[in-house]
Amino acid sequence: MIGILNRLLRRDGATVPSMDGVLRPNALLEKATVLATVAEPDNLVTVGDALVFSSGQGIFRLSSGGLSSLIYDCGAPVTALASAPDSSLAAGITATGIRLFGGAHDGLLLRHIGPRPARGPTALAFGDADTLFVCLGSAHNEAEEWQRDLMEQRSSGSVWKVDLKTRAATCIADGLGFPNGILVRGEGVVVSESWNHRLLRFDGTGGRPRPQIVLEDLPGYPGRLSAAADGGAWLAVFAPRSQLIEFVLRERPYCTRMLREIPKELWIAPSLRSGRSFREPMQGGAVRVHGIFKPWAPTRSYGLAIRLDHDLQPLRSFHSRADGTRHGLVSIQEWRGGMVFASRGDGVLGALSPDGLTLADAAQ
Amino acid sequence: MTPLLELRNITKEYRGVPAIADVSIVLEAGRVHAILGENGAGKSTLTKMMAGAVTPTRGEILLDGQPISLSSPGDALRHGIAMVFQETSLVPSLTVAQNLFLGDEKVFNRLRGLYIAAQQFLQSLNFPVDPTANVSTLGAAQRQMVEIARAVRKNARLIIFDEPTATLTPEEKHHFFELIERLKERNVSIVFISHALEEALAISDRITVLRDGQHVVTDDTAKFDRDIIIRSMVGRTLSSQLYDRHAGRPARAYGRKVLSVQNLSMGRLVRNTSFSVYAGQITGVFGLIGSGRTESFKVVSGVAKRNFFHGGIVRLMGQAVRYRIPRPAVRAGIAYVTEDRKTEGIFETMSIAESIHIGAMAADRGGSWLVSRSKMRELADRWSAALSIRSIDSNARVLELSGGNQQKVVIAKALVQDPRIVIFDEPTRGVDVGAIAEIHEIINKLADQGLAVVVISSYLPEVLNLSDRILVARQGRIVEEFAMDEATEEKIMYAAVH
Numbered sequence: 001m002i003g004i005l006n007r008l009l010r011r012d013g014a015t016v017p018s019m020d021g022v023l024r025p026n027a028l029l030e031k032a033t034v035l036a037t038v039a040e041p042d043n044l045v046t047v048g049d050a051l052v053f054s055s056g057q058g059i060f061r062l063s064s065g066g067l068s069s070l071i072y073d074c075g076a077p078v079t080a081l082a083s084a085p086d087s088s089l090a091a092g093i094t095a096t097g098i099r100l101f102g103g104a105h106d107g108l109l110l111r112h113i114g115p116r117p118a119r120g121p122t123a124l125a126f127g128d129a130d131t132l133f134v135c136l137g138s139a140h141n142e143a144e145e146w147q148r149d150l151m152e153q154r155s156s157g158s159v160w161k162v163d164l165k166t167r168a169a170t171c172i173a174d175g176l177g178f179p180n181g182i183l184v185r186g187e188g189v190v191v192s193e194s195w196n197h198r199l200l201r202f203d204g205t206g207g208r209p210r211p212q213i214v215l216e217d218l219p220g221y222p223g224r225l226s227a228a229a230d231g232g233a234w235l236a237v238f239a240p241r242s243q244l245i246e247f248v249l250r251e252r253p254y255c256t257r258m259l260r261e262i263p264k265e266l267w268i269a270p271s272l273r274s275g276r277s278f279r280e281p282m283q284g285g286a287v288r289v290h291g292i293f294k295p296w297a298p299t300r301s302y303g304l305a306i307r308l309d310h311d312l313q314p315l316r317s318f319h320s321r322a323d324g325t326r327h328g329l330v331s332i333q334e335w336r337g338g339m340v341f342a343s344r345g346d347g348v349l350g351a352l353s354p355d356g357l358t359l360a361d362a363a364q
Numbered sequence: 365m366t367p368l369l370e371l372r373n374i375t376k377e378y379r380g381v382p383a384i385a386d387v388s389i390v391l392e393a394g395r396v397h398a399i400l401g402e403n404g405a406g407k408s409t410l411t412k413m414m415a416g417a418v419t420p421t422r423g424e425i426l427l428d429g430q431p432i433s434l435s436s437p438g439d440a441l442r443h444g445i446a447m448v449f450q451e452t453s454l455v456p457s458l459t460v461a462q463n464l465f466l467g468d469e470k471v472f473n474r475l476r477g478l479y480i481a482a483q484q485f486l487q488s489l490n491f492p493v494d495p496t497a498n499v500s501t502l503g504a505a506q507r508q509m510v511e512i513a514r515a516v517r518k519n520a521r522l523i524i525f526d527e528p529t530a531t532l533t534p535e536e537k538h539h540f541f542e543l544i545e546r547l548k549e550r551n552v553s554i555v556f557i558s559h560a561l562e563e564a565l566a567i568s569d570r571i572t573v574l575r576d577g578q579h580v581v582t583d584d585t586a587k588f589d590r591d592i593i594i595r596s597m598v599g600r601t602l603s604s605q606l607y608d609r610h611a612g613r614p615a616r617a618y619g620r621k622v623l624s625v626q627n628l629s630m631g632r633l634v635r636n637t638s639f640s641v642y643a644g645q646i647t648g649v650f651g652l653i654g655s656g657r658t659e660s661f662k663v664v665s666g667v668a669k670r671n672f673f674h675g676g677i678v679r680l681m682g683q684a685v686r687y688r689i690p691r692p693a694v695r696a697g698i699a700y701v702t703e704d705r706k707t708e709g710i711f712e713t714m715s716i717a718e719s720i721h722i723g724a725m726a727a728d729r730g731g732s733w734l735v736s737r738s739k740m741r742e743l744a745d746r747w748s749a750a751l752s753i754r755s756i757d758s759n760a761r762v763l764e765l766s767g768g769n770q771q772k773v774v775i776a777k778a779l780v781q782d783p784r785i786v787i788f789d790e791p792t793r794g795v796d797v798g799a800i801a802e803i804h805e806i807i808n809k810l811a812d813q814g815l816a817v818v819v820i821s822s823y824l825p826e827v828l829n830l831s832d833r834i835l836v837a838r839q840g841r842i843v844e845e846f847a848m849d850e851a852t853e854e855k856i857m858y859a860a861v862h
Contacts, residue, residue, distance in 0.1 A: 014627075015627040015638075015676050016627070017624050017638065017679075018625075018626070018640060018842070020640050021621070021833065022618045213682070216682050217621070217682060315618075
């Protein structure tokens with residue numbers, strides 16, 4: 001009752017948790033070795049010893065010297081990617097569905113997952129070569145329209161288990177606030193729910209298992225999850241939360257009008273990269289002092305990678321602060337003993353040792 | 365030269381038990397005399413006899429070489445002896461100016477004139493206190509300032525301070541030391557009791573050490589150092605390792621986030637502050653007085669209320685909580701060990717067993733409403749053993765314990781509640797060096813057991829020694845965080861001031 005009254009009266013104000021303790025800001029991502037500069041890199045996976053990623057419509061393999069070679073052209077932006085133990089790939093494609101490349105199901109195109117159109121899933125993960133887990137971020141918006149989905153405060157995301165042999169789909173969870181990352185652990189899965197800033201664990205994948213909150217109240221929007229070699233995991237946080245955005249989210253008439261009348265890049269909304277246009281919100285003294293970007297400024301974009309332990313609790317974090325150049329981390333993958341991240345906001349594939357050292361320093 | 369005040373073979377007995385036995389001290393005009401000793405050494409009793417608050421059982425007091433008998437503090441004041449007590453004797457419902465001139469009022473008082481006179485007087489002492497403010501609204505440091513100002517105004521020749529700097533910030537201490545210098549120039553003698561040995565070494569001319577009511581040594585300050593004083597005080601070698609940085613230990617790992625405070629606001633004292641506290645480690649909180657550090661945690665523990673609108677959120681184990689009184693906070697596992705144990709921490713006239721049992725009752729862990737005396741004593745004995753509370757038995761009244769043991773009772777009262785998070789506010793204020801080490805050990809053990817522990821302290825070596833991470837508060841919000849290995853006194857103080 002008091003909670004309802006508080007919400008009605010808006011007594012608590014717009015609040016966000018602080019980045020402190022394990023999530024205390026640093027500039028470790030700035031020290032990363034740049035493996036390649038690519039337009040909007042995303043969806044890092046390993047296939048054998050190769051690092052594969054998506055950029056726009058293509059799926060690329062990272063070659064030596066920072067060069068990338070195109071391995072598949074999907075004809076539309078790739079929104080999610082997963083690799084199977086048999087080296088086959090599953091790609092989520094905008095306005096198309098999920099296409100499989102290689103392996104026993106080569107060429108398979110899933111246009112629907114159960115009753116839902118599979119247009120642009122947000123995350124994919126193989127359970128085994130015949131089982132694919134799919135996150136559909138929203139029933140209302142495409143994956144690329146994530147900002148709109150947040151500002152409309154949708155909770156229409158779902159998680160599915162698909163048997164690739166029979167194409168039968170089982171719904172694991174529905175009504176989620178933009179499930180945007182999935183990690184298979186044992187008999188269950190862990191899902192990042194971006195708009196509710198938390199990780200959910202589903203023990204078992206049959207029927208509708210009850211979700212358990214394993215990590216919540218994150219200071220940013222959690223995105224893709226990937227496994228770490230020691231049993232832990234990596235979590236990419238693709239944008240920060242801020243009091244201003246939380247405030248705007250509560251002001252529904254303002255928000256609706258903003259979505260209707262203002263160009264998308266100028267919305268007061270989280271972003272993978274902000275600060276590039278003088279017309280953007282939050283450009284004043286809150287962000288810059290004497291022309292210098294304050295590292296602690298409340299920006300709309302940020303770079304944050306969180307290393308989780310076996311219990312999915314934060315172990316350490318890697319940051320690119322407001323004045324940094326590695327914003328919008330959408331994907332992280334362990335590769336050749338290091339951690340590779342895709343900074344979609346700044347178009348960089350970077351690598352760090354798990355200790356936060358540059359790879360060259362770690363090799364010494 | 366005739367000494368200003370001389371105490372000859374002074375003895376004070378309570379029911380035949382000597383609190384002070386055969387002590388002789390000579391105080392010279394215009395000099396600063398520090399009286400040091402553990403809790404229970406008899407420092408307060410001795411100074412109270414100088415100030416007329418306690419009458420000696422035997423012995424002689426000489427002022428300007430003439431024997432005098434001081435029957436009351438008022439009598440002492442007439443002889444030019446004033447005492448500034450640990451617990452201030454100001455009237456909370458009156459203004460600062462009214463308190464300053466209390467007892468000297470004319471038949472017709474013009475408040476405006478009183479305020480102007482008080483303002484001028486406070487400014488001459490460099491005390492930033494508003495004379496029109498009600499004393500009840502002042503913090504401990506400002507109350508202390510008013511108390512000092514009142515003594516100075518009475519033109520006292522000897523001013524006795526009991527723990528004058530315990531509640532002052534470093535800047536305020538600096539002002540206080542300057543004031544002492546000015547008083548010395550005016551040939552005023554100062555006697556002060558302090559647990560901060562560095563201060564005694566820095567500002568006093570002579571030092572007297574008492575132990576168990578006995579006089580141990582009096583000599584010029586130049587002949588003392590920290591180790592000599594501690595050895596004299598405790599009668600054993602307690603090295604300066606008490607505040608040795610970390611004692612070579614690594615920082616404890618982060619456990620689960622137990623407490624998340626988000627954009628908390630409370631009046632002008634706490635302004636949009638955010639921080640987290642983790643299980644299995646000690647989070648140190650440092651800040652100058654007025655930085656909002658205590659108030660933030662008082663809101664967390666239900667002692668104070670945040671703003672009605674836009675007051676922010678407190679999350680305990682992920683759940684948003686809003687406590688209007690402490691009891692639900694205690695039940696939820698938040699234990700707050702107050703900085704002011706005498707008024708907020710203990711019932712002085714209750715026994716140790718009753719005090720600890722009250723703590724258990726607050727958390728609904730006291731069993732049925734029928735109180736079993738034997739179970740109560742059993743509980744008290746268990747906690748007395750666990751925390752080394754030294755007393756005759758669990759029926760001893762808290763009033764009869766030394767400051768260190770009183771503080772342990774307050775801690776036992778909190779720990780008996782089986783908390784998830786323990787907030788220690790100035791855990792070693794007014795506690796002797798021997799008890800400090802024991803209290804530090806208790807705090808460390810709690811963190812090792814996996815509890816979330818918060819230590820709020822204005823004593824930097826304590827924060828540095830205990831904490832795994834340090835939060836710095838300034839102007840109502842947490843402004844900086846330091847990991848254990850990177851924190852230095854300079855960095856913390858810079859963050860607290862700038």
